[in-house]
Amino acid sequence: MNRLSLLLLLICTSVLVAAQPPKRKPANGKQTVGNFLDQQWWIGLKGGLNLSQADPQKRFSAFSPTNYDFAELDKQYDDFNATGSQATLEITYYYKGFSFSFQPTYRHSRYTYNNSFNWYNPEQVDERLELTFDQTQRVTYADLPLLVKYDLLHNKIRPYVQVGVFYSILTGADRSINVSGTDYASGGVNSFTNEPLVVGTKDLFQSYWGLAGGVGVDYNLGNVRLVLDATYWRGMSNLTRSDSRYANDQLAGIGDVPDDLRLHNIIISAGVLFPTRFLSSSFKSLDR
Amino acid sequence: MRLLIFVLATSLFASCGENETPLTEQEKFTRIYDNTKFNIAFQPIDVRQTPDGGYLILASRTLTESNFSGIYLMKVDAFGSFVSELEVDPTFVNPIGPLMEQNGTYFFFCMTAIGLQAQLMPVTPAGTLETPIAVNGVAYPAAAAADGNGFILLSYDNVNKESVVSVLNAGGSVTRSQGFSIGAGDAVEEPIINHFLRTGRIFPFQVGRIPGGSYYFNGFYNYTFSLVFTNLSGPDPQGVLQGQQDDGGINSITLLTGNRFALSRFNFGANFFLPGQNIATSGIASSSDLGGYPLPELVAQAPVKILRTFSGTTERVIYGSHTRSRQILLYSYDPAGAAFLRSKYLGFANPFEFANLTETREGGLAVVGTTYVAGRFPRICLFKIPSGEFTELIR
Numbered sequence: 001m002n003r004l005s006l007l008l009l010l011i012c013t014s015v016l017v018a019a020q021p022p023k024r025k026p027a028n029g030k031q032t033v034g035n036f037l038d039q040q041w042w043i044g045l046k047g048g049l050n051l052s053q054a055d056p057q058k059r060f061s062a063f064s065p066t067n068y069d070f071a072e073l074d075k076q077y078d079d080f081n082a083t084g085s086q087a088t089l090e091i092t093y094y095y096k097g098f099s100f101s102f103q104p105t106y107r108h109s110r111y112t113y114n115n116s117f118n119w120y121n122p123e124q125v126d127e128r129l130e131l132t133f134d135q136t137q138r139v140t141y142a143d144l145p146l147l148v149k150y151d152l153l154h155n156k157i158r159p160y161v162q163v164g165v166f167y168s169i170l171t172g173a174d175r176s177i178n179v180s181g182t183d184y185a186s187g188g189v190n191s192f193t194n195e196p197l198v199v200g201t202k203d204l205f206q207s208y209w210g211l212a213g214g215v216g217v218d219y220n221l222g223n224v225r226l227v228l229d230a231t232y233w234r235g236m237s238n239l240t241r242s243d244s245r246y247a248n249d250q251l252a253g254i255g256d257v258p259d260d261l262r263l264h265n266i267i268i269s270a271g272v273l274f275p276t277r278f279l280s281s282s283f284k285s286l287d288r
Numbered sequence: 289m290r291l292l293i294f295v296l297a298t299s300l301f302a303s304c305g306e307n308e309t310p311l312t313e314q315e316k317f318t319r320i321y322d323n324t325k326f327n328i329a330f331q332p333i334d335v336r337q338t339p340d341g342g343y344l345i346l347a348s349r350t351l352t353e354s355n356f357s358g359i360y361l362m363k364v365d366a367f368g369s370f371v372s373e374l375e376v377d378p379t380f381v382n383p384i385g386p387l388m389e390q391n392g393t394y395f396f397f398c399m400t401a402i403g404l405q406a407q408l409m410p411v412t413p414a415g416t417l418e419t420p421i422a423v424n425g426v427a428y429p430a431a432a433a434a435d436g437n438g439f440i441l442l443s444y445d446n447v448n449k450e451s452v453v454s455v456l457n458a459g460g461s462v463t464r465s466q467g468f469s470i471g472a473g474d475a476v477e478e479p480i481i482n483h484f485l486r487t488g489r490i491f492p493f494q495v496g497r498i499p500g501g502s503y504y505f506n507g508f509y510n511y512t513f514s515l516v517f518t519n520l521s522g523p524d525p526q527g528v529l530q531g532q533q534d535d536g537g538i539n540s541i542t543l544l545t546g547n548r549f550a551l552s553r554f555n556f557g558a559n560f561f562l563p564g565q566n567i568a569t570s571g572i573a574s575s576s577d578l579g580g581y582p583l584p585e586l587v588a589q590a591p592v593k594i595l596r597t598f599s600g601t602t603e604r605v606i607y608g609s610h611t612r613s614r615q616i617l618l619y620s621y622d623p624a625g626a627a628f629l630r631s632k633y634l635g636f637a638n639p640f641e642f643a644n645l646t647e648t649r650e651g652g653l654a655v656v657g658t659t660y661v662a663g664r665f666p667r668i669c670l671f672k673i674p675s676g677e678f679t680e681l682i683r
Contacts, residue, residue: 063322064370066362119665121326128326131662181662185326197637242313252318253637253659 039095039277042225046088046103046271051080054111054137057238058260060245062252075113075135075259080266082136084109088269090227092149099149101162106171108140109265115256131181133256138175139205139239139263141168145212158218166233167209173201175251199250203241204258210235218273225273235262314341315650315674318634319368320659321667329666330360332643334385335656336394338413341366341649345656346387346396346411347668349375354401355485356381363415368670372415380407380420382484385644387411388434390458393418397429397441404428406443408460421460426452428484430507431493438463442495442505444470444480451507453495453520466520471511479534480508489589492539498547502526502569506538513537517569527570529578532556537575540592542605550594550605550623553580557588563605564623581628585611593644595653597682604629604682606645608655614639616657616671620682630681634671638663651675 054077061073086107092099114134121127147164177197183190216229240258251257321330332347342365348357359376360383376398384397394411398420406423423429428444430451439456450467457463470476482488491513494506502517509516515529515538531537536555543549544564552561553575560580567573583590586609595606607619616634621627634640634655641658648654653673661667673681 062318062320064319064364064368066321066323066370066373068324070369117322117662119324119326119662124327129662129664243316245313246316246318249318249634249636251637253635253640255320255322255661257318 039093041276042090042092042094042099042273043276044090044225044227044271044273046090046227046229046269048086048267048269050084050086050107050109050265050267052082052084052109052111053077053079053264054113054239054259055235055262055264056259057262060257060259061255062246062257063255073115073255075115077111077113082110082112084138084265086143086267086269088271090271090273092273097151097154099151099160099162101145101147101149101164103143103145103147105143105145106140107143107168107265107267108138109263110136110138111263112136117255126184128184129181130184131179133254134178134180135256136176137201138173139170140172141207142171143168145233147212149216151218156220158220160216160218161214162216162229162231163213164211165209166212167207168235169207170202170205173205175199175201177254177256179254197250199248201248201251201258203244203247204251205239206241208235208237208239208263210237210262210264214267223275225275226270227273228270230266230268233265233267235264237262239263314366315652315672316677317368317670317672319364319370319670320661321362321364321370321669322661323665323667326665330668331357331658331666332656332668333383334387334396334644335646335654335670336387336389337646337648337654338363339392340413342371342413343368343654343670344387344394344411344413344415345668345670346383346385348383351378351381353378354381355487356399356401357383357486359383359398359409361411361415361417362668364670368672374415374417376409376417380409382429383409384429384432386432388432388439390434390437395439397423397432397439399427399429404446406441408439408456423454423456423460423462425462425465426454428480430483430491431495431505433494433496435497440495440497440503442493442507444484444508446477446481449477451505451509451516453503453505453518455503455520464520466518466523468505468509468516468518468523468525470508476508476511489534490591491534492537492591494538494541496541496543498543498569504541504569506541508534515541515567515575527568528572529567530572530574532576539589540594540607542594542596544596544603544605544623548623550596550607550621552590552592552594552607552609553578554589559583559586559588559590559592559609561592561607561619561621562626563607563621563628564626583609585613586617587612591642593642595645595647597647599679599682606653606682608642608645610640610642610657614641614660616640616642616655618645618653618655618681629683632673632677632681635659635669640669647678648672651678653678653681 088105092101145166149162180193214231219226329350345362347360349360351358361374363371404427406426406429408421410418431442455464513531517527541551562580590609618632620629645655655671659669
């Protein structure tokens with residue numbers, strides 16, 4: 001927590017430092033307007049959807065097979081197939097084509113995977129059971145991204161590219177497990193689906209950091225700016241707490257423990273930004 | 289300046305994410321040893337940590353060619369990952385714990401499937417079996433314990449209808465032996481044979497010795513499942529703690545000091561823990577008079593193992609068993625005041641049953657049991673509890 005406080009302090013400091021206008025000599029009218037156009041503060045709200053990819057770095061299972069390969073226990077992850085959502089407060093300082101943006105975000109992401117198991121009697125083909133565990137992991141994070149944008153054009157429509165870093169603070173996690181299978185040993189083909197099991201999994205995960213890069217476009221509408229961006233967030237540290245990998249008996253009891261993995265996201269957001277520096281008391285900003 | 293701040297912030301971000309401590313994978317784990325065979329069943333008996341940090345697990349397995357249980361040995365590494373297994377030749381059956389270490393070799397007892405003769409089975413720390421040693425004149429081994437460099441063996445003599453306590457040297461030769469009548473009539477013998485065939489109740493047979501003093505066994509004597517003390521000098525015991533025929537008695541006993549024991553008893557399906565109990569080793573008494581803490585959450589006639597340990601220099605005992613909801617349960621007590629300390633439950637979702645526990649050299653605890661994978665396939669499971677949690681359990 002101390003590290004987090006230090007981090008927040010540093011981010012705030014960097015934004016405030018960046019916000020200080022360079023000291024200039026007094027100038028006359030046209031030059032003053034030009035200087036005013038060089039910089040601007042924007043603040044606004046964004047929201048949108050995200051898709052997740054769980055990228056396993058090292059595989060784990062509570063099962064240790066005695067007559068088949070461990071690789072058969074590998075979880076089959078589905079990439080970018082479950083949508084999540086996020087809401088963002090954007091604070092951006094613009095200076096001569098570059099923008100320094102702090103975008104605290106509350107994000108809800110999901111990824112899915114499945115495990116399949118098979119038990120059989122090679123001498124009695126009817127003695128067979130197949131089970132599939134379909135698992136949906138939900139995680140919620142308070143993200144602290146720090147991004148640098150560069151405007152490619154300086155017109156009313158302003159496409160831009162952005163790169164940066166983020167730190168994501170875990171706020172919650174749970175797992176939904178659907179067990180289905182087919183039992184061939186009970187006198188027929190008995191296909192079944194059990195009631196979903198929902199398990200709290202916050203103890204299994206931790207905060208992480210990553211790098212971000214993406215594209216977007218601003219559209220100046222009246223005195224406000226509409227923004228649409230798509231960013232790829234690449235997790236660079238382990239999402240899983242190794243010290244509590246086996247802490248959840250409900251999951252370990254069915255053989256499931258989390259892999260070491262990194263979480264990557266495609267985040268698509270749209271929103272509106274408002275300028276905070278105005279040319280006159282009529283709230284006109286020059287950046288129109 | 290801004291660039292410097294950005295670099296600083298990036299560096300700080302990089303330092304925030306990971307909190308990797310690689311040792312934890314070795315210190316704490318849950319392992320379920322799965323096998324795809326539909327019709328195979330394993331029931332663990334004991335676990336011991338080997339010098340390489342791994343574990344050796346002794347288990348019984350179902351046999352299609354015999355009514356008795358077969359023998360199964362498994363070696364796992366320090367992370368609990370499966371290394372090797374040995375399905376022992378089915379001419380050897382009825383494995384009896386515990387795994388007893390003597391000079392770097394682990395021993396357990398079993399018997400031959402045809403002659404029913406007891407065998408002393410040496411096992412290397414790698415889990416390979418060495419040449420079995422026949423224990424002449426002893427059949428139906430039921431319980432065993434290490435005694436110095438030798439062994440004590442409780443067995444059943446189905447000819448003379450006696451519970452027999454034998455003292456064996458390190459080479460497996462019987463140096464002393466004494467039989468104790470179970471009583472006349474087939475009705476007394478029937479539950480014993482059913483125990484060996486696994487067609488009836490599994491009785492908590494046990495044998496041991498008060499250091500330098502009396503031997504004791506928990507088994508059938510005079511029509512009753514009893515705790516019997518003897519100096520092996522004759523067929524009449526020194527002392528008997530009688531049960532209620534085969535409906536009551538002691539289901540686990542661990543010597544503390546002198547005549548003080550930590551024990552558990554069963555009585556018509558109920559279970560009671562007695563963490564610090566003085567027991568007279570002479571005379572006749574009844575186990576049902578001992579009282580004890582009732583444990584209604586345990587299954588009827590619960591299998592119980594008691595581990596004596598220390599928190600610093602203070603004596604502690606840990607009871608292991610399993611609940612009616614099929615979780616493995618660990619209770620810790622201070623035997624000085626018979627005071628309850630803490631409990632811990634292991635396993636969820638699938639049913640779990642307790643088999644045995646042992647301390648690890650890392651200061652933790654290893655607990656072995658059975659879980660029913662997919663709710664139906666009996667498989668061995670191993671829990672490694674790290675030293676911090678173990679310390680907390682007995683604090």
